[in-house]
Amino acid sequence: MNSDRIRGDRAENLEQSIAAYELALQVYTREAFPEDWARTQNNLGIAYRNRIRGDRAENLEQSIAAYELSLQVRTREAFPEDWAETQNNLGIAHNHRIQGDRAENLEQSIAVYELALQVCTREAFPEDWAGLQNNLGNAYSDRIQGDRAENLEQSIAAYELALQVRTREAFPADWAMTQNNLGTAYSDRIRGDRAENLEQSIAAYELALQVRTREAFPADWAMTQNNLGTAYSDRIRGDRAENLEQSIAAYELALQVRTREAFPEKWAGTQNNLGSAYSGRIRGDRAENLEQSIAAYELALQVRTREAFPEQWAMTQNNLGNAYSDRIRGDRAENLEQSIAAYELALQVRTREAFPEDWAMSQGNLAAVLMQRASLTESDTDLETAIALLKAALDVAAPNSPNFINSQYRLGIALSRRYEHSQNSSDLEQALQAYKIALDAISPEHYDRKQIWQALPTTQSILGSRLVREGKWQEGLQLLLNSVRQLSTGDDPLAHANALFQTGRAHETLSDWDNARLYYRDALRLYDHLKNELGIAKSRAGLGSVLVSQGYLEKGLAELDKARESYHQLQQPDKAAEVDIIYQAAQRAMERQTTEAYV
Amino acid sequence: MTTADDIFDQSSSNIQRLGLKEIPFTESPIDLRSETLQRIFTGRQNELRQMFNLFQSRERRRILVYGRLGIGKSAFLLEVLSVLRRKRPKMLTTYISLPANLDLATTALIAVARAMPDDNWAQSQLYQMGIPTEQALKERSTKASANMVFGAELSEKDLPITKPQYPTVSLETLLERAQEKYPEGVVIAIDDLDKQNPSVVRQLMHDAQGMLKGRAWFLLTGHPMGMTGDLLTSERGLFDLQLKLEELDLPTTYQMLINYLSSARINNNCTDPKDPRCVLPFLPETAKRFCEVSLGKPRLFNRLGNTVLSTAADLQAKVITPDVLEQGLRAAALTLHQQAALTVQEERVRVLLLQRGTLSDDTITMDDLEQIGFRSFSDAYLILERLEEADLAHQLNQDAAKAFAPIPLPPSDDEFLSLGGS
Known part of the structure; x- marks a missing residue:
């Protein structure tokens, strides 16, 4: 049949199929050949669903209309098997439908499959039953209503039921299809260990590829290659850089079949994925990779128009926003504006009601770029907006999903930034809380874990020092010492130096001079190594004041003198004056000592 | 062919060639009998005086003995206890090394219970914690009574001890019982606080404040950094006396060497520093050099002394000449490095x-x-x-x-x- 042809222009082939079915319907009238008429309506529905030309939303409406006509003849009573087949197709169409409420369409789709499964029992029609289970799995994996984690479990369960009948020996192509779908569900799965789920996903795709070879099933092969690329780009185990190369390689294989002419929609999808792999790529020149990424997204958007594929269009806009927010070339402020604009476009489609998970993701991304803009422009408004966006995103994000973890981590960052202005310790406590939640939820093997792992001690040290000053020294010192220990092995020496300084200051507050001196000296040495002038000045001021307190006046005066000088150079006269007060007092003490010695 | 017995005899005769019954040095004072400790314990007069001044009052006190590792904190503690046992027969003195993962109240409870072998309730407390009681009783009965509490050391620190549910209350009860028999009070010496992680100790002390202010005397040993640092400043008033032990000066170290050697010498027990025989088998010059490298640190002194004498014995030397001493110290450097x-x-x-x-x-x-x-x-x-x-x-x-x-x-x-x- 034309609609399955691969060679030749696929779009053109589909037009021919539709023309042929329409012609046939003029011959096989409903009155004369009801069964043939119904079959042709069914096939017409399939052709419209796959149609490339014309308005996609409209095509899907046509498809649904054709199936519904077909079902007027293919009733459950008269032709149960045909009825089930068309119900199945109707379910698929509802699953892809653009018009109408997306969540509602998916509910329709699930309802239709479940209806069909009442007739197509496993005993009576094992093959159809398995096909319906497969499609039900698809619908559950896209479902919006209900608990997402639970929906994905339902989806996996349905695929696994399907595979009981669709064995590799009996139905190799169907088996491979469901393996492919199972791979997708595992890669989205929320429950269980994420690292392990992704391994399962990769394994399923690789099984599918044993049957879906390029020669035998080029289109299916390309689809699974595409999916494999996605799984590799999310993969947690193994070398991250290498995984991303694998991912890019898989996408490029997929694009050999998924050409723009033959499969424009699929081509655009894989371009989108390729863009995403390039934007995360570790090997190669980062600036160049990001340009590649933007170029791929822009190609994808040529097909993924807002009108034809609103959902996909929004996804690529979201990704484009990511790439612009990371972009190295071009003007930074301008890139951030581009990024914000792209997220805002994405959010026009990704509404909280229709696509809660995607909405939460884009909200989180928008918040992150607003935070970047806030540090560029020191805008409080952007930071406040970011915090509000993140909190809203967290209301929706499925607990422990990657979105959820990202948003918690970002919220931690945003709140600790706000603390810098507000000096309100509850911001810090909330930030710490957010980091802890993120850290608990993220797979211990995840490559992003390190970032969060480092944010935690940094915040701990600030909060710890705050608590010590507030008199909760026991708790505060514990936080500080923990943070110093954690940061001492990390690759953020500045954060380490800050934590050492805070620990010195906490000991000073507690009049534990020996320890204060030890930590101030450590901080000083590290700041000096990092050429951090402000750090040097404040560590010297601390060290000088401790030495004076211990009675080592001469050494103390020397440090205080240098601190005062540094503050002057940093144009911080207030700080210099503070140091000067201690300096003067110490000098008077020294003069007294000298006089007493002469007496 | 030389038999193992021959080697043993040769080994003894090598030591005897140096004029000694045995090598007197030991790095753990806990192994010493009270009378031996009394002979070799040297110096620290000021510290002992400060300590014993407190014991002239009925007021219960909390005393912290602190100083660097190997400075002689344990020996000091044991010496104090042994004096108290002689001078205050109606005072119960107990000693325990702080076991890992145990709070101070439970630790104190174990120390006191083990020192009260005749008290059934005390023994049942130990029994419930899975600490062998019968064996401890036997140990005590075979030892000299003055040495009794030494059996109370928990040599296996990682015994899985089931802590009592309310250790502070159990301890209170036990102390009440003890005071009936020992009207002059109960002294609980907890040693080796510095062998634990400072933050653990900090928490332990924090949690034990109520107990420390309770009805017993407490002698604790700790470490200047970490444990004391912030603790002393933040918990001011927790201790009535903070006694810092410093390195011994050279004359005191020299005297300590004399005391050690005379405790093991076969022929003479000369202890007069002016008499060169008092340091035999050392010569006065090698004795002085030995004391210098010991840095006034009792544990280092003992470790070095042990290797120096063993080396001298192996060399079948009669006296420790500068050359023998150098060889001994060289061997000690190697041993310390290997043992570490x-x-x-x-x-x-x-x-x-x-x-x-x-x-x-x-x-x-x-x-x-x-x-x-x-x-x-x-x-x-x-x-x-x-x-x-x-x-x-x-x-x-x-x-x-x-x-x-x-x-x-x-x-x-x-x-x-x-x-x-x-």
């Missing part, structure tokens, strides 16, 4: 210390720190303390700095190897 079983990182710190001569928080450079894989001296400090514990380094009394230097022993042959590149 350092990790790679600790070894790196040790090599750096040998290269630099001293390492201090004031003068160490970032390059030095990077060479040992650190970014802060506070991290290196922990390892330097570990080296200090193994007598591979000692802390210098420097103003306004934490400074360490290697123990000034002649380099052993392997020392040259490990320093080959420097």
Whole structure:
């Protein structure tokens, strides 16, 4: 049949199929050949669903209309098997439908499959039953209503039921299809260990590829290659850089079949994925990779128009926003504006009601770029907006999903930034809380874990020092010492130096001079190594004041003198004056000592 | 053919050739009998005086004895207890080394219960915690009564002890019972607080404040850094006396050597420093040199003494000439290094210390720190303390700095190897 042809222009082939079915319907009238008429309506529905030309939303409406006509003849009573087949197709169409409420369409789709499964029992029609289970799995994996984690479990369960009948020996192509779908569900799965789920996903795709070879099933092969690329780009185990190369390689294989002419929609999808792999790529020149990424997204958007594929269009806009927010070339402020604009476009489609998970993701991304803009422009408004966006995103994000973890981590960052202005310790406590939640939820093997792992001690040290000053020294010192220990092995020496300084200051507050001196000296040495002038000045001021307190006046005066000088150079006269007060007092003490010695 | 018995005899005769019954040095004072300790314990008059002044009052006191590792805290504590046992027969004195993972109240409870073998309730407390009681009883009955509490040391620190549910209350009850029999009070000496992680100790002390202010005398030993640092300043008034033990001066160390040797010498028990025979088998010059390298640190003194005498015996020497002493110290350097079983990182710190001569928080450079894989001296400090514990380094009394230097022993042959590149 034309609609399955691969060679030749696929779009053109589909037009021919539709023309042929329409012609046939003029011959096989409903009155004369009801069964043939119904079959042709069914096939017409399939052709419209796959149609490339014309308005996609409209095509899907046509498809649904054709199936519904077909079902007027293919009733459950008269032709149960045909009825089930068309119900199945109707379910698929509802699953892809653009018009109408997306969540509602998916509910329709699930309802239709479940209806069909009442007739197509496993005993009576094992093959159809398995096909319906497969499609039900698809619908559950896209479902919006209900608990997402639970929906994905339902989806996996349905695929696994399907595979009981669709064995590799009996139905190799169907088996491979469901393996492919199972791979997708595992890669989205929320429950269980994420690292392990992704391994399962990769394994399923690789099984599918044993049957879906390029020669035998080029289109299916390309689809699974595409999916494999996605799984590799999310993969947690193994070398991250290498995984991303694998991912890019898989996408490029997929694009050999998924050409723009033959499969424009699929081509655009894989371009989108390729863009995403390039934007995360570790090997190669980062600036160049990001340009590649933007170029791929822009190609994808040529097909993924807002009108034809609103959902996909929004996804690529979201990704484009990511790439612009990371972009190295071009003007930074301008890139951030581009990024914000792209997220805002994405959010026009990704509404909280229709696509809660995607909405939460884009909200989180928008918040992150607003935070970047806030540090560029020191805008409080952007930071406040970011915090509000993140909190809203967290209301929706499925607990422990990657979105959820990202948003918690970002919220931690945003709140600790706000603390810098507000000096309100509850911001810090909330930030710490957010980091802890993120850290608990993220797979211990995840490559992003390190970032969060480092944010935690940094915040701990600030909060710890705050608590010590507030008199909760026991708790505060514990936080500080923990943070110093954690940061001492990390690759953020500045954060380490800050934590050492805070620990010195906490000991000073507690009049534990020996320890204060030890930590101030450590901080000083590290700041000096990092050429951090402000750090040097404040560590010297601390060290000088401790030495004076211990009675080592001469050494103390020397440090205080240098601190005062540094503050002057940093144009911080207030700080210099503070140091000067201690300096003067110490000098008077020294003069007294000298006089007493002469007496 | 030489039999094992022959070797044993030869070994004894090698020691006897030096004029000694046995090697008197031991690094753990807990192994000493009270009367031996009394003979060899030297110096610390000021500290003893301060301590005993407190005992002239009926008021219960809390005393912290602190000082660096190997400075003689345990020996000091044991000496105090042994004096108290002679002078205050109606006072119960108990001693325990702080076991890992145990709170102070439970630790004190165990110490007191083990010192009350005739008290059934006390024994049932121990029994419930899975601590063998019968054996402890036998041990006590075979030992001299003055030595009784020494059996109370928990030699296996990692015994899985089931803590009593309310240790503080159990301890209170036990102390009430004890006071009926010992109207002059109960002294609980808890040793080795410094062998635990400082933050653990900090928490332990914090949690035990109520108990410490309760109805017993407490003698605790600790460490100047970590445990005391912030604790002393924040918990002011927790201790009535904080007694710092410092290194012994050279004349006192010399006297200590005399006391040790005379406790084991076969022919004479001369203890007059002016008489050169008092340091035999050392010569006065080698005795002096030995005391200098011991740095006034009792544990190092004992460790070195042990190896020096063994080496001299192996050499079948009669007296310790400068040459014999050098060989002994060289062997000691090797032994200390081997016994320390350092990790790679600790070894790196040790090599750096040998290269630099001293390492201090004031003068160490970032390059030095990077060479040992650190970014802060506070991290290196922990390892330097570990080296200090193994007598591979000692802390210098420097103003306004934490400074360490290697123990000034002649380099052993392997020392040259490990320093080959420097």
